[in-house]
Structure formats: C-alpha cells, structure tokens
Amino acid sequence: MNNKAVMVVRFVFGLLLLALGAMAFMNFSIPDFYSPKALAFLQALSDTGYMNQIMGAVQLIAGLMFVTRRYVALGATILAPITFNIIIFHLFLDLKTILPGLVIFGLNMFIAYSEKDKYKSLLKSR
Numbered sequence: 001m002n003n004k005a006v007m008v009v010r011f012v013f014g015l016l017l018l019a020l021g022a023m024a025f026m027n028f029s030i031p032d033f034y035s036p037k038a039l040a041f042l043q044a045l046s047d048t049g050y051m052n053q054i055m056g057a058v059q060l061i062a063g064l065m066f067v068t069r070r071y072v073a074l075g076a077t078i079l080a081p082i083t084f085n086i087i088i089f090h091l092f093l094d095l096k097t098i099l100p101g102l103v104i105f106g107l108n109m110f111i112a113y114s115e116k117d118k119y120k121s122l123l124k125s126r
Contacts (some may be wrong), residue, residue: 006114013107014066017059017079022058038094055082067112073115076108083108 030042045051058078065075083105090098112119 005109009107010066010069010072010111012115014063015109017063021056021059021061021063024052024059028084034097035094038089041093046116054086058082068073072111073118076112076115080106080112089098 030039030046032039034042057067062079064076065071083101086101087098087105090101
C-alpha cells in the first residue's frame with residue numbers, strides 16, 4: 001500500500017475525528033433532517049447526559065492517535081464499534097443519510113487494514 005496515501009488518509013481522518021469529537025461537547029441541537037425514529041434515538045442518547053460525551057472522547061482519543069501516528073492500530077480498534085454502530089443506525093433508522101457514515105466507516109476500515117500486521121498476534125490461535 002502507498003505509504004504517502006495512508007499517511008494523508010490517516011491524518012485527514014484524524015483531523016475529522018478531532019473536529020467531530022470536539023463537537024460532541026458543544027451541545028449542538030440535533031438536526032431536523034433525520035427520520036422521527038432516528039431523532040428519538042439521538043434524543044435518547046443526548047438525554048442520558050453522558051453518551052455523546054463518551055463517544056466524543058473516544059473520537060478525540062482516536063483522532064489524536066491517528067494525527068500523532070501513535071497507537072494507530074489501537075485507535076482503529078477502539079473506533080470500530082462506533083463506526084459500525086453508525087452504519088447500523090442508518091440502516092435501521094435513517095437510510096437516506098447513510099453516505100457520511102459509510103465514508104467514516106470506510107476510512108476506519110482503511111486505516112485498520114493499513115495496520116493489519118499489528119493484528120496478527122491478536123488473531124493467532126493457541
């Protein structure tokens with residue numbers, strides 16, 4: 001894989017994650033273009049008082065890992081459940097807005113694939 005392309009994707013994705021993570025702490029209102037079921041789900045997450053901040057913190061941490069090139073494989077791993085849930089959210093609650101979620105999921109999978117050698121020891125059977 002082209003190292004420069006991986007470096008650019010990792011850095012840009014890291015900056016995106018830093019921005020999205022920071023936005024989680026700014027208490028923006030939920031956009032009204034989502035379906036009613038999606039709005040109800042997003043409102044329930046917001047009403048917990050902590051879920052958006054937890055997801056934002058994970059995005060900030062992973063973004064820092066990607067931008068600083070430290071623990072990139074770990075960053076992709078801890079971000080995987082969030083990006084997978086983004087896809088599931090859109091598949092079940094709001095399919096019309098799935099494109100940004102697919103991009104974020106694809107970027108995370110690209111980064112994880114670029115770090116595939118670091119996962120080999122985790123996937124060995126005894």
